[in-house]
Amino acid sequence: MNAAVAPEKPESPRTPGSTDASTKEAKASAVSLRSVAVTYTERVRGGDLGALPAVLGLIVLCVFFAALRPVFLSELNFANLLTQGAGSITIAMGLVFVLLLGEIDLSAGYASGVCAAVLAILLTDHGWPWYGAAGAAILTGTVIGLLLGVLVAKIGIPSFVVTLAAFLGFQGVVLILLKEGTNISIQDQTILAIANNNLSPAIGWALLAFCVAAYAAIQIRQNHNRGRRGLTIAPPALLAVRIGGLAVLGALAVHTLNQERSRNVIVDSLKGVPIVVPVIAVLLVAGTFLLQRTSFGLHIYAVGGNAEAARRAGINVAAIRISAFVICSSLAAVGGVIAASRGNSVDPNTGGSNVLLLAVGAAVIGGTSLFGGRGRVVDAVLGGMVVAVIQNGMGLMGYSSGVKYAVTGSVLLLAAGVDALSRRRAVQR
Structure with a gap:
């Protein structure tokens, strides 16, 4: 028995050249500012918080420290904040690429130290020009990332194990390069200008x-x-x-x-x-373009979301993983150059101490998920500013380094907890 067919409505006459222009214009004008706000609210309720916690936390921290220590809002302290967190922010930008895959790089801190040592040795002992020494340092970071990526993606060793071994090994490499503890002063004015001028x-x-x-x-x-x-x-x-x-x-x-x-x-x-601010801005724009405007960036998110589905879709999962580690270590090298500029020298502690903690904290606090598939390069900047504000503000209040570490670690744990809960809520919906 054939179903009744409703009579078709006559098409409205179209003028030549109109085609679907009116339809497209209707779709384009259908979105209002209110609907954008409603959509964003629904996303937040669904667990996609993005960088919202970091932004709110940054505002609250600034108000808190400014109320207790008015000098926090001084021009000098504001400039110190930007230069203080530049090295960690740069390393965190690279970590975002690895974290998006659900991997981790525990060696990024000391990798930056190795690259900084290469920079200092080439400048001081071999008389290289600044651009040659800086290029060699970044190339060293690229090679390190390639090695780590191959061990993880091709050999199949978990990234936690590979980068933990590299974390220990690179400490030894830094000591060897610096002859068991030598402090090498940076004299090149161009390198020094990055974080000081x-x-x-x-x-x-x-x-x-x-x-x-x-x-x-x-x-x-x-x-x-x-x-x-x-x-x-x-x-x-x-x-x-x-x-x-x-x-x-x-x-x-x-x-x-x-x-x-x-x-x-x-x-x-x-x-x-400060000169380091436009340097960070250029890296931010380049990283954002790479992740959000290229097929490589889409593949990063796809592999981080579901590696097996990405493989079946024809994505070279191994190549994507290797590339992410290469980017991470290369940006760690840039962070090492910035650290050498800020410290005016390189020593065995360059890239060590709390550098890795602050970099990982910056990426996660900014909104990059530890479970992969969610995050942006700007998260590293926002999270890095949160960490820098905590360190700077507590320093102005006279707290010890132990208290700073405890508070920063607590904030990192809180951010990871929010990430886990929001992800669970998104799955339940």
Whole structure:
């Protein structure tokens, strides 16, 4: 028995060239600022917290320390915060790639120390130019990452075991390179400038204007392309909030850093954005583009979400894992260069002590999941600022290193707990 067929409605006449343009325009205009807020709220309720805990924690910590120690908000302390956490943030950016796969790299700290030692030896003992020595240090990190990645992806040794062995081994390598404890001073002015010098105020404002203009162009172009394909687009009000928020926060930061911070202006003027800030910004943009705008980034998330499904989809899982470790160790090398610049020297403690704790803490506190498949490079920056604020604020309050470690470890445990609970809630829904 044939089912009754409802009569078709006559199609409305179309003008030449209209095709599906009206349909696409309807879809593009269907999204409002309110619907974006509702969607985000549903995501949070579903367990996808993202960087929200880190942002809220950063705000609460800043208010808390500023209330107890007003000097926390001084221009000098603000600049110290940015340079203090730069090395750990850089290493944490690399760790994000490994953590997205559900793996771990416990050797990243001492790998940065090995690369810093290579930099110092080539600069001091062999007279290499700064670009050659820095390039050799980063190449050393790349080789380290390749070795670790092959052992994990090809041989099948768990990353925890491989990187724990490397953590122990690289301590010995640093001692060997530095002749059992030699302190090598960095004399090259270019390397020293990375973490110790500042941009001129004019260049700081010009750099901010360029960044805001570039960000605005990217956001508008992405929205336009999505509209052309008939996909939902962000409302203009949301674009204005994003672009305006970046402009306002950036202007406040640049204005603050352009104030005179020196206590003796006659001897030495100290103002401007620290050079290490645009270095971190470039790494952030490059890492974000790699993860979110390339097929390689999509493969990282796919392997981290379900490695077997990714393999069946034709993704070379082993190559992705090796690449993640290569990126991690290469960025650890950059972190080692920054640490050498900040310390004006390299010694056996470079890359050791609490470097790994702070880097892993930065990535996890910022919102990168320890279970893989969820996280962004910006998480490392946000988490790194949380860790730097804790260390800096407690230092201003006179607490000992032991208390700082205890508090930072507690915050890391709290972040991991939130990650586990939010993931469980997402699965239950």
